[in-house]
Amino acid sequence: MIDENGVVRQKRTVFFVSDRTGITAETLGHSLLTQFDLDFEQVTLPFVDNVERARKVVEQVNRISGNGAPKPIVFSTVVQDDVRLLLKESNSAFFDFFDAFISPLEQELAMSSSHAVGQAHGQGNTQQYSDRIDAMNFALNHDDGVTTRQYDKAEIIIVGVSRTGKTPASIYLALQYGIYAANYPLTEDDLVEGRLPRILQPYRGKLFGLTIKPDRLQSIRSERRPNSRYASLQQCQMEVMRAEALFRREKIPFVNSTNVSIEEIATTMLHQSGLKRRVY
Amino acid sequence: MIDENGVVRQKRTVFFVSDRTGITAETLGHSLLTQFDLDFEQVTLPFVDNVERARKVVEQVNRISGNGAPKPIVFSTVVQDDVRLLLKESNSAFFDFFDAFISPLEQELAMSSSHAVGQAHGQGNTQQYSDRIDAMNFALNHDDGVTTRQYDKAEIIIVGVSRTGKTPASIYLALQYGIYAANYPLTEDDLVEGRLPRILQPYRGKLFGLTIKPDRLQSIRSERRPNSRYASLQQCQMEVMRAEALFRREKIPFVNSTNVSIEEIATTMLHQSGLKRRVY
Numbered sequence: 001m002i003d004e005n006g007v008v009r010q011k012r013t014v015f016f017v018s019d020r021t022g023i024t025a026e027t028l029g030h031s032l033l034t035q036f037d038l039d040f041e042q043v044t045l046p047f048v049d050n051v052e053r054a055r056k057v058v059e060q061v062n063r064i065s066g067n068g069a070p071k072p073i074v075f076s077t078v079v080q081d082d083v084r085l086l087l088k089e090s091n092s093a094f095f096d097f098f099d100a101f102i103s104p105l106e107q108e109l110a111m112s113s114s115h116a117v118g119q120a121h122g123q124g125n126t127q128q129y130s131d132r133i134d135a136m137n138f139a140l141n142h143d144d145g146v147t148t149r150q151y152d153k154a155e156i157i158i159v160g161v162s163r164t165g166k167t168p169a170s171i172y173l174a175l176q177y178g179i180y181a182a183n184y185p186l187t188e189d190d191l192v193e194g195r196l197p198r199i200l201q202p203y204r205g206k207l208f209g210l211t212i213k214p215d216r217l218q219s220i221r222s223e224r225r226p227n228s229r230y231a232s233l234q235q236c237q238m239e240v241m242r243a244e245a246l247f248r249r250e251k252i253p254f255v256n257s258t259n260v261s262i263e264e265i266a267t268t269m270l271h272q273s274g275l276k277r278r279v280y
Numbered sequence: 281m282i283d284e285n286g287v288v289r290q291k292r293t294v295f296f297v298s299d300r301t302g303i304t305a306e307t308l309g310h311s312l313l314t315q316f317d318l319d320f321e322q323v324t325l326p327f328v329d330n331v332e333r334a335r336k337v338v339e340q341v342n343r344i345s346g347n348g349a350p351k352p353i354v355f356s357t358v359v360q361d362d363v364r365l366l367l368k369e370s371n372s373a374f375f376d377f378f379d380a381f382i383s384p385l386e387q388e389l390a391m392s393s394s395h396a397v398g399q400a401h402g403q404g405n406t407q408q409y410s411d412r413i414d415a416m417n418f419a420l421n422h423d424d425g426v427t428t429r430q431y432d433k434a435e436i437i438i439v440g441v442s443r444t445g446k447t448p449a450s451i452y453l454a455l456q457y458g459i460y461a462a463n464y465p466l467t468e469d470d471l472v473e474g475r476l477p478r479i480l481q482p483y484r485g486k487l488f489g490l491t492i493k494p495d496r497l498q499s500i501r502s503e504r505r506p507n508s509r510y511a512s513l514q515q516c517q518m519e520v521m522r523a524e525a526l527f528r529r530e531k532i533p534f535v536n537s538t539n540v541s542i543e544e545i546a547t548t549m550l551h552q553s554g555l556k557r558r559v560y
Contacts, residue, residue: 012389021547024311030560031304031357032381035393042560046551073388077311093388100380101312108353108373109292113315132542136448140420168416171451175542262412262455267301267326280310280322 013041013064013072017057017087019079022046028097029075040073048078054086061090079115128178131278135174135181142182143167148199151182155275157203158183160210161191161239162230163220165257165265169210172266178278179270191242196250208269209247209254214240216258293321293344293352297337297367299359302326308377309355320353328358334366341370359395408458411558415454415461422462423447428479431462435555437483438463440490441471441519442510443500445537445545449490452546458558459550471522476530488549489527489534494520496538 014033016025022044033040048057064072074092078084088094102113141147142154144167151157156179158166166183173179190197200207212220214236221231229235247254255268270277294313296305302324313320325337344352354372358364368374382393421427422434424447431437436459438446446463453459470477480487492500494516501511509515527534535548550557 021543023543023547024307026560027304027307028377028381031377032385035359035382035396036385036389036391037394038389038391044551046547071388073385079315093384095381095384097308097311101308101375102315104373104375105312105316105353108351109316109318111316111318114317116315129541133445133448136451140423140447143420165413167420168413168455171416172455175448175452175455261409263301263303267303271324271326280306 010069011039011041012070013043015057015061015072015074015092016042016044017048017074017076017078018044018046019049019077019083020046022077025075025077025097028077029073029095032075032095048083048087049080051082051086054078054083057087058090061092065091081115128279131178132175135178135278136171138180139170139174139182143170145184145199148182148184151199151203151206153180154182154203154206155180156182156208156269156273157200157206158208158210158269159186159200159252160212160254161186161217161243163217163224164210164212165262166210168262169257169265169269172262173269176266176277176279177270177275179275186239186243186246188239191239191246194242194246194249196246204250204252207250207252208273209243209252210265211240211244211247211254211256213256213258290349291319291321292350293323295337295341295352295354295372296322296324297328297354297356297358298324298326299329299357299363300326302357305355305357305377308357309353309375312355328363328367329360331362331366334358334363337367338370341372345371361395408559411458412455415458415558416451418460419450419454419462423450425464425479428462428464431479431483431486433460434462434483434486435460436462436488436549436553437480437486438488438490438549439466439480439532440492440534441466441497441523443497443504444490444492445542446490448542449537449545449549452542453549456546456557456559457550457555459555466519466523466526468519471519471526474522474526474529476526484530484532487530487532488553489523489532490545491520491524491527491534491536493536493538 014029016022016029018025026044045057048054061072061074072092074090075095076087077097078087079098084096106113158169158181160166162185170181170183173181184200214233217236217240218231218233225231253272255265257265294309296302296309298305306324328334328337341352341354352372354370355375356367357377358367359378364376386393438449438461440446442465450461450463453461464480494513497516497520498511498513505511533552535545537545
């Protein structure tokens with residue numbers, strides 16, 4: 001980019017360096033970067049788990065600062081001391097998550113940390129892996145009301161009109177938290193009758209509503225079926241209004257998905273319904 | 281739990297406090313806690329975005345230390361100063377992620393941070409939301425080879441024998457990174473012929489293999505169809521051996537899912553195939 005004085009300015013490069021997946025480094029770094037109104041060039045370097053790889057990272061970082069670009073920023077979650085210390089020598093603004101927190105935590109817990117690599121997003125134990133897979137299969141099999149046979153096994157049943165985001169919310173709950181989440185669409189018939197579908201009535205305590213602003217719903221539905229009655233603003237308004245009235249009358253908690261991310265929807269549901277996540 | 285002297289020891293309680301979803305706080309805290317061989321009681325408190333809620337958190341934390349239990353540990357990613365300062369007053373070992381990194385980062389970037397709440401897992405922009413949903417729908421529609429019509433749109437096609445974890449890997453790539461991921465099962469016929477299924481041949485450059493240890497595969501398949509030929513060790517060994525031989529012969533990169541998490545599988549695929557994530 002070119003600034004007001006006609007000087008070409010390069011984006012600041014940010015590296016997320018990890019000895020494993022890089023997910024923790026990305027999450028933390030990204031969370032900090034969003035506090036600054038700047039564009040960054042973001043590079044994730046996972047699996048940096050030995051000195052040789054660390055050297056390559058240092059070369060890559062130094063090549064950038066060597067070119068006269070602004071000094072890169074490095075967010076590191078690397079645990080191994082030899083790798084960390086090498087990375088720290090790079091010509092960068094170096095943010096070391098491990099270093100910042102581990103020694104105060106060791107003090108507080110009055111014990112040494114294991115310095116074991118990449119525990120955070122490793123498989124952990126096979127049980128957790130199976131729990132996630134089972135929950136995900138449950139979500140896929142119980143998507144969009146296709147089958148309702150195992151609703152007694154569901155921990156949450158997400159209800160809402162078509163295209164409010166029920167599927168991603170269910171899958172996120174399954175994949176991230178191991179929650180058994182089904183979802184069930186409210187049809188026009190249900191809405192006109194103004195009653196909970198009979199199949200849902202025994203599971204009232206598990207229901208969680210999803211709603212959305214009618215104009216956003218219109219634009220999502222229009223991508224799918226342009227100029228249809230289904231995608232008309234009038235239809236969307238009617239469905240949303242009746243669905244929300246139903247939620248209120250039946251005392252079903254609900255969340256509006258209009259300006260929130262999949263994570264926020266899922267976290268809100270988890271939090272408000274008091275469900276306990278099965279996976280960390 | 282009871283220690284070697286017969287003293288009842290309580291688990292240390294750990295709070296993850298956030299002004300939004302709690303995902304960053306959990307990621308950070310969890311990543312640090314895995315370095316200690318201890319059991320923790322973990323509590324996530326999301327959406328702590330005003331002073332009133334902060335007071336309730338402080339009460340909750342102080343109730344625990346008031347009961348003679350060890351001092352709770354608090355990991356906070358709260359951005360707002362008034363909320364943070366209140367939380368800091370709690371009777372806890374307080375780890376303030378924002379405080380630790382934001383001011384050195386402000387210095388490095390020579391600008392002030394916005395102190396805006398919960399940017400990290402907010403919707404960000406509608407484009408990213410749509411990208412994720414579109415990618416997820418693509419993954420769902422192209423799961424297990426059900427349809428192959430849009431393989432030209434796929435960025436990666438995961439191949440492997442039944443129950444190697446193709447579906448969760450595809451969905452994770454879609455949901456977390458916005459990648460268009462299809463997956464296709466290798467059948468016994470494909471393996472016996474020792475050739476790539478014809479339908480995959482035009483997409484050779486997009487293929488990524490998944491494999492698994494035969495005994496692990498046996499145990500996964502046995503849960504589904506106990507005592508079947510499908511789940512026998514002999515069958516699993518044959519399929520895995522032939523699938524890996526096929527990957528090698530066809531120069532298809534592959535990863536072994538036996539002791540790794542869904543995150544690790546997905547990150548490895550992203551990293552090795554050089555795909556660019558669409559979502560941060």
